[in-house]
Amino acid sequence: MPEDMSAEPMPEQMRRNTSIISAEGLGKSVVGPEGTITILDDLRLEVNPGESVAILGASGSGKTTLLGLLAGLDLPSTGRIHLAGQDLTRLDEEARAALRARLVGFVFQSFHLLPSLTAEENVGLPLELAGRDDPARVREVLAAVGLDARRRHYPRQLSGGEQQRVALARAFVTRPRILFADEPTGNLDQATGGQISERLFALNREHGTTLVLVTHDQALGRRCHRLLRLREGRLFEDAAPIRTAVPA
Template identity: 60%
Template sequence: MNYIHSIEVSQLCQRVTDSSGELDILNNVSFTVADGEAVAVTGSSGSGKSTLLGLLAGLDVPSSGQVKLLGHDLFARDEEARAALRAAHVGFVFQSFQLLPNLTALENVMLPLELAGKPALEAASDMLERVGLKDRYHHYPKTLSGGEQQRVSLARAFVVQPRLLFADEPTGSLDSQNGAKVIELMFALHREHRTTLVLVTHDAELAALCQRELKLSAGCLLDA
């Protein structure tokens, strides 16, 4: 089923309490993301970017407010149901790659398909070839460069053909040359698969490649 909006966020708030009292991490944030759109979430450190991304993925529960993914009210579901929704529709790319060190590149990419009970070998092999790692199938993460590890991470995210991709500082651990390669690949795959892309970044050049920028400051959305 196609939706006009892949993501709908309404009056999202996240508050924490510490020794100094209540702190608003996110304050009354509302926006929508169109199906197939690429959106950058930007702001200074501590502005709430990664907190927002975690809430969009249902990895945390807000103090108040609503998030709908593909028409599903995320927080009307329990943790198990949110995990099932992520497994079916969401891919992730992290700054720290999050590859399993005891699995080869091929096994890392096969894993989400195997967990979903789907045929894995051919699809994972094809996706690794797509990201230029045909000769690295049987290498373990520790034997791969940072750029190669992030390309494995991209292959793992896209192999399940997700409707949504969340990326948290996807080039933050890479030098400029490898970062540029990963960016080019990520946007090529985004266009080919018409995946809705939401990425958190400090990189103004990366943000400019997206169709829209959401700017956070002290937990408030400045531009939706």
């Protein structure tokens, strides 16, 4: 990516208006049996619309916690998060759920499909929750992930890769502006995982869907516009994500 050295840093207010995700002073602590544990400490993050951002970090570094906060699934202990200009930390549970339904898709490492629903019922759920049932759209996204023929199958009748494709279809059926994916290929073999990541990048490329991807896969990370690393609850940005030699 070309560097524009002449660019002035954007004033805070302006940046907040243009970023699709903006977090500052973000912290998360939990109280456990041995006292308070700080999971995330004073993070700052700005993501522009249409960007793809990879978050890498050792197991336990806080990646899942961070994604949950950015997606509005959980509330931070300190700091603010704006999604498309709306301050998540000022919304109640119901308003946050509505914002998520309108704006966000989420893919989990372990698929999180409802076992008692068929593929098409799982995919249709976000539309149903948003009050816009649309069987044709469900068929369309299932076909896009190559599973039209499996639409009546239950999760237990599908392979891991197929289940994750259903989960991916469910995540983008509402055409979300932001897609969060938490190690979406972590439970899949390389070839199957490759199909999932290709689909994620295609959504980013073709629809401008902002992609925030947690991964252990350095190669996957380097394909994103930006590569961030979490270390002990703090966030670092790699200066040159396209370099091949990245220290572990």
